[in-house]
Amino acid sequence: MLDTLETSPVRSAFCDDDDFLELIEMFVDGIEEKKQILSQxxxxxxxxxxxxxxxxxxxxxxxxxxxxxxxxxxKLEEACKSQDRIEIAQQKELLLHHLNRIVV
Structure with missing residues (x-):
């Protein structure tokens, strides 16, 4: 499933806004901790x-x-509400893959 996913970097729609850049950097810096939680x-x-x-x-x-x-x-939140463990696992993988692509 994951081998056909997009691999290009993901940037914020606001990345050209100098006033917002520092906030985006802080958000991106916090992604590693979120990935650890999702990896459980x-x-x-x-x-x-x-x-x-x-x-x-x-x-x-x-x-x-x-x-x-x-x-x-x-989509992951909805999967959690339904408590479908297979769907949760799939959505977690998709979200983790996307998080790995995010750059400032």
Whole structure:
């Protein structure tokens, strides 16, 4: 599944806004911690944490100019609400792949 995904870098829609650049840099700097949380195995004790993180990324993604990130996070949040472990695992992988492509 992941071998056919896009590999080009992802930049914020606001990356040309010098006033916003520092905030984007701070957001991108925090991505590594979020990837660690998403890399955890899908099990009941981590489900709430993953759902909360997906919700946060959904809002932050749009706010920082990363619309696709927001859309992928929304899909993961929905998967968490349905508690479909296979769907959660798939959406986590897609989101992680996207997070790995984000640059300032």
């Amino acid at each position: 195995e899908v099990n009941p004790e981590h489900l709430d944490q993953i759902k909360t993180l997906a919700h946060q990324l959904k809002g932050a993604g749009a706010g920082y100019g990363f619309d696709e990130l927001s859309q992928l996070a929304a």
